[in-house]
Amino acid sequence: MKLLRDRILKDGKCYPGGILKVDKFINHQMDPNLMKACAVELIRRFASTEVNKILTIEASGIAPAIMMGFLLDLPVVFAKKKKPSTMDDMLSTRVFSFTKQREYHVVISKEYLTPKDKVIFIDDFLAYGNAAKGIIDLCHQSGAEIVGMGFIIEKAFQRGREVIEKQGIRVESLAIVDSLDNCQIKLRNE
Amino acid sequence: MKLLRDRILKDGKCYPGGILKVDKFINHQMDPNLMKACAVELIRRFASTEVNKILTIEASGIAPAIMMGFLLDLPVVFAKKKKPSTMDDMLSTRVFSFTKQREYHVVISKEYLTPKDKVIFIDDFLAYGNAAKGIIDLCHQSGAEIVGMGFIIEKAFQRGREVIEKQGIRVESLAIVDSLDNCQIKLRNE
Numbered sequence: 001m002k003l004l005r006d007r008i009l010k011d012g013k014c015y016p017g018g019i020l021k022v023d024k025f026i027n028h029q030m031d032p033n034l035m036k037a038c039a040v041e042l043i044r045r046f047a048s049t050e051v052n053k054i055l056t057i058e059a060s061g062i063a064p065a066i067m068m069g070f071l072l073d074l075p076v077v078f079a080k081k082k083k084p085s086t087m088d089d090m091l092s093t094r095v096f097s098f099t100k101q102r103e104y105h106v107v108i109s110k111e112y113l114t115p116k117d118k119v120i121f122i123d124d125f126l127a128y129g130n131a132a133k134g135i136i137d138l139c140h141q142s143g144a145e146i147v148g149m150g151f152i153i154e155k156a157f158q159r160g161r162e163v164i165e166k167q168g169i170r171v172e173s174l175a176i177v178d179s180l181d182n183c184q185i186k187l188r189n190e
Numbered sequence: 191m192k193l194l195r196d197r198i199l200k201d202g203k204c205y206p207g208g209i210l211k212v213d214k215f216i217n218h219q220m221d222p223n224l225m226k227a228c229a230v231e232l233i234r235r236f237a238s239t240e241v242n243k244i245l246t247i248e249a250s251g252i253a254p255a256i257m258m259g260f261l262l263d264l265p266v267v268f269a270k271k272k273k274p275s276t277m278d279d280m281l282s283t284r285v286f287s288f289t290k291q292r293e294y295h296v297v298i299s300k301e302y303l304t305p306k307d308k309v310i311f312i313d314d315f316l317a318y319g320n321a322a323k324g325i326i327d328l329c330h331q332s333g334a335e336i337v338g339m340g341f342i343i344e345k346a347f348q349r350g351r352e353v354i355e356k357q358g359i360r361v362e363s364l365a366i367v368d369s370l371d372n373c374q375i376k377l378r379n380e
Contacts, residue, residue, distance in 0.1 A: 029267045029302040030252075032260035058249035059268065062220075066253045067260070070222035077219045078249065112219040 001041050001174045005187050007034060008153065008175055014183035018127075018158060019099065026124050026152060027060050032067075038174055039067035042150040045172045046120055049147045053077060053119045055139075057106065057131055060124040064152060068122060077112045077119075079135065081105070091141045095134035098127065098158075106134045108142070115143030126151040126173055129160025136167055148172060155180070156188065191231050191364045195377050197224060198343065198365055204373035208317075208348060209289065216314050216342060217250050222257075228364055229257035232340040235362045236310055239337045243267060243309045245329075247296065247321055250314040254342060258312060267302045267309075269325065271295070281331045285324035288317065288348075296324045298332070305333030316341040316363055319350025326357055338362060345370070346378065 011024040025031040042064070051072070056065035057079040069076035082105050090107045097104060113119075121135050132149055139146050146169050154161065154173030157180070164171050176188040201214040215221040232254070241262070246255035247269040259266035272295050280297045287294060303309075311325050322339055329336050336359050344351065344363030347370070351361050366378040 023299060024301075028270065028299055029265050030256060030259070032256050032266055033263065035256060036260055059252060059270075062249060062252040063256045063266075066220060066222050066225060066256060069220070070226055070257070073223065075219050076222055076253075080218065080249075109213060109218055112213075 001038070003034065003037055004152065004175045007031075008177075008187065009185060012185055014180050014185060016183070018155065018180050020153065020155065020177060020180055020185065022124075022153065026063075030063050032063070035063045036067045036071075038064045038152050039071055041174055042068055042120075042122065042172065043071060046148055046150065049118075049120070051118050051120050051147050053113075053117050053144075055079070055113070055119040055121045055135065057081070057123060057135065061122055064124070065122040068120075075112075077108065079106050079108045079138065082107070091138045093134045093137040093141070096130050098130065106131070106138065108138050110142065113138065113142040113144050117142070117144035118147050119144055120147050121149045122151075123149075124152050126154040126160045126164075126171070127158040129158075129163035132160060132164050136164070136169065150174075153177060191228070193224065193227055194342065194365045197221075198367075198377065199375060202375055204370050204375060206373070208345065208370050210315075210343065210345065210367060210370055210375065212314075212343065216253075220253050222253070225253045226257045226261075228254045228342050229261055231364055232258055232310075232312065232362065233261060236338055236340065239308075239310070241308050241310050241337050243303075243307050243334075245269070245303070245309040245311045245325065247271070247313060247325065251312055254314070255312040258310075265302075267298065269296050269298045269328065272297070281328045283324045283327040283331070286320050288320065296321070296328065298328050300332065303328065303332040303334050307332070307334035308337050309334055310337050311339045312341075313339075314342050316344040316350045316354075316361070317348040319348075319353035322350060322354050326354070326359070340364075343367060
């Protein structure tokens with residue numbers, strides 16, 4: 001996706017430890033037109049699938065997910081990163097955040113993820129695949145089917161794709177970063 | 191806004207302590223068409239203002255804010271609820287959450303909130319106005335101008351509006367809850 005690749009090279013910033021900061025257009029300040037363009041491209045890639053719900057995780061997944069849900073006229077559910085005081089009947093799993101070096105809980109109400117659901121999971125980044133693994137666990141617990149997982153940016157060198165594909169789940173990423181060595185962003189040509 | 195009022199009465203749930211749960215269409219599962227309709231109505235209400243940025247706070251404010259940013263072709267910045275490890279130069283304030291009975295930090299990078307900015311702040315709920323107060327503080331720190339604050343649902347009996355209007359800031363709410371006494375949702379007729 002050229003628009004996205006160009007933007008990453010223009011506005012993305014590298015930090016030591018394989019961190020790519022895209023705070024200017026995805027993670028803090030968001031470019032709504034780019035989010036919509038990402039949603040369109042994800043819809044195109046998953047065009048042949050049958051889906052009744054978009055699933056994401058707070059906070060940076062919400063923007064592309066809501067755009068996708070809007071364009072497809074589907075509800076969007078966002079998994080929460082801790083137990084809210086008013087959520088009774090929920091599915092819960094633990095996710096290890098490599099960036100933050102700590103574990104957190106991810107929860108979804110049983111009401112909004114059921115055996116009837118065929119979902120596409122959307123997130124901003126695919127890194128080690130830990131959040132995705134948590135989502136897969138929640139979907140297994142609920143009986144929902146995961147049709148595929150779509151990411152705006154995949155850091156291929158952190159190998160999260162293998163974690164997901166090993167479970168037989170299709171992965172689509174709109175930009176693939178092959179390396180951030182020496183704080184240089186190397187994007188895969190596609 | 192009739193569409194929203196009808197939806198609150200149909201799918202909103204009351205909990206003791208003045209809690210209104212709208213997890214089915216705003217706070218956990220989101221209805222993208224409703225979020226877009228809310229954005230359209232907020233744009234209509236703030237039509238006469240000059241704005242260059244939409245501001246919100248993670249996580250439930252993101253959906254209506256990104257829709258508004260998309261329709262107006264403006265960037266959207268979401269304030270974060272704690273210090274991310276990769277954010278250096280940031281503005282910070284403390285907010286007391288009545289629902290959770292604890293204080294949390296809200297941060298925005300200085301890069302994305304500057305004296306040049308004229309912002310509309312968007313959030314799902316206006317309750318006691320504590321999050322709004324935090325946002326006002328961050329805008330004061332940054333020198334940005336707050337053109338107005340728009341909320342999907344206002345719980346009028348918790349009087350957050352007074353907190354904001356006392357600072358000379360315009361408030362628009364798409365649905366106003368006058369009371370949740372005896373777990374009955376009483377919406378204001380408009």
